[in-house]
Amino acid sequence: MPKSTPSARFPDRPTPGKASASSERSTPVVSVTDGQADILARAQAGDHHAFAQLYSIHKRRVYSLCLRIVGNIAEAEDLTQEAFLQFHRKIETFRGESALSTWLHRLAINVVFMHLRKKGLQLTSLDEMMAPDVAQRPHSSFGAPDPILSGTIDRLELQRAIDDLPAGYRLIFVLYDIEGYEHNEIAKMLHCSIGNSKSQLHKARLKLRDALRIHSKKEARR
Amino acid sequence: MIENSNHMACAAFQAQLADLIGSGVSIAGNPHIQSCENCRALLADLETIAEAARCLFPLAEPPDALWEQIESAIEHGRTAPGRG
Numbered sequence: 240m241p242k243s244t245p246s247a248r249f250p251d252r253p254t255p256g257k258a259s260a261s262s263e264r265s266t267p268v269v270s271v272t273d274g275q276a277d278i279l280a281r282a283q284a285g286d287h288h289a290f291a292q293l294y295s296i297h298k299r300r301v302y303s304l305c306l307r308i309v310g311n312i313a314e315a316e317d318l319t320q321e322a323f324l325q326f327h328r329k330i331e332t333f334r335g336e337s338a339l340s341t342w343l344h345r346l347a348i349n350v351v352f353m354h355l356r357k358k359g360l361q362l363t364s365l366d367e368m369m370a371p372d373v374a375q376r377p378h379s380s381f382g383a384p385d386p387i388l389s390g391t392i393d394r395l396e397l398q399r400a401i402d403d404l405p406a407g408y409r410l411i412f413v414l415y416d417i418e419g420y421e422h423n424e425i426a427k428m429l430h431c432s433i434g435n436s437k438s439q440l441h442k443a444r445l446k447l448r449d450a451l452r453i454h455s456k457k458e459a460r461r
Numbered sequence: 462m463i464e465n466s467n468h469m470a471c472a473a474f475q476a477q478l479a480d481l482i483g484s485g486v487s488i489a490g491n492p493h494i495q496s497c498e499n500c501r502a503l504l505a506d507l508e509t510i511a512e513a514a515r516c517l518f519p520l521a522e523p524p525d526a527l528w529e530q531i532e533s534a535i536e537h538g539r540t541a542p543g544r545g
Contacts, residue, residue: 298523316523392509394516401517444507444510451510
């Protein structure tokens with residue numbers, strides 16, 4: 240599965256961070272300021288208006304990230320609020336080793352992750368949480384060719400299938416496939432192994448494929 | 462017999478698949494993928510799903526009231542999310 244460049248695949252995302260040298264998605268980081276040096280400096284000095292400007296610049300990305308991961312508007316609003324409150328508290332500690340958007344995005348991911356952990360998510364035991372239909376049959380694709388999806392996807396059904404993913408699968412699926420983070424970055428942010436990140440992503444995709452195939456077969460029978 | 466051997470090759474390939482994803486190695490160049498229609502279909506499906514998902518989540522705008530809540534929380538020194 241060759242991957243295109245980050246800018247082609249993720250034109251509107253902030254630079255996630257440094258990627259591994261071997262990765263095809265690696266992105267040279269890091270400019271310090273995002274062109275917001277002056278605003279940032281004023282916000283760091285306690286200028287509330289400048290902080291409001293930073294909120295205005297970054298609110299959509301942070302809110303969208305939260306919404307993509309939790310899939311619930313009220314929760315996403317709470318998490319966005321918490322992320323910006325933490326941002327406000329920690330803004331003085333930002334030293335510009337990464338782009339501000341990267342730093343803020345990671346802070347938001349940490350907020351979401353801690354929230355999911357409070358709700359019982361344990362990445363290390365995701366294998367146990369996995370639904371038996373996928374967990375018990377990793378080789379379900381063997382046998383006769385069954386290219387049910389054949390390049391077309393029912394968007395509504397895909398949305399439904401993503402909504403039905405266990406929280407941990409959804410988290411890693413969103414971070415890798417939608418936000419464009421590398422496995423090594425995900426592993427670092429979520430304190431899990433790279434292998435675990437890869438494994439959860441793969442299982443998430445298989446689960447989505449299964450759901451879409453079931454739907455496709457039902458549609459074909461109509 | 463041949464079918465069993467094919468299944469074993471698929472099993473071996475699919476067992477590695479999670480590791481291959483995101484490794485930077487070209488999966489399309491894998492010898493098994495070049496000879497196995499079933500695993501090619503699996504890969505094509507997984508890639509199609511990933512591509513479709515990327516288009517599924519446009520950037521969303523938080524409600525205006527959220528900033529008011531954040532402002533109020535900053536003013537009152539709150540750190541935990543509090544709705545309303």
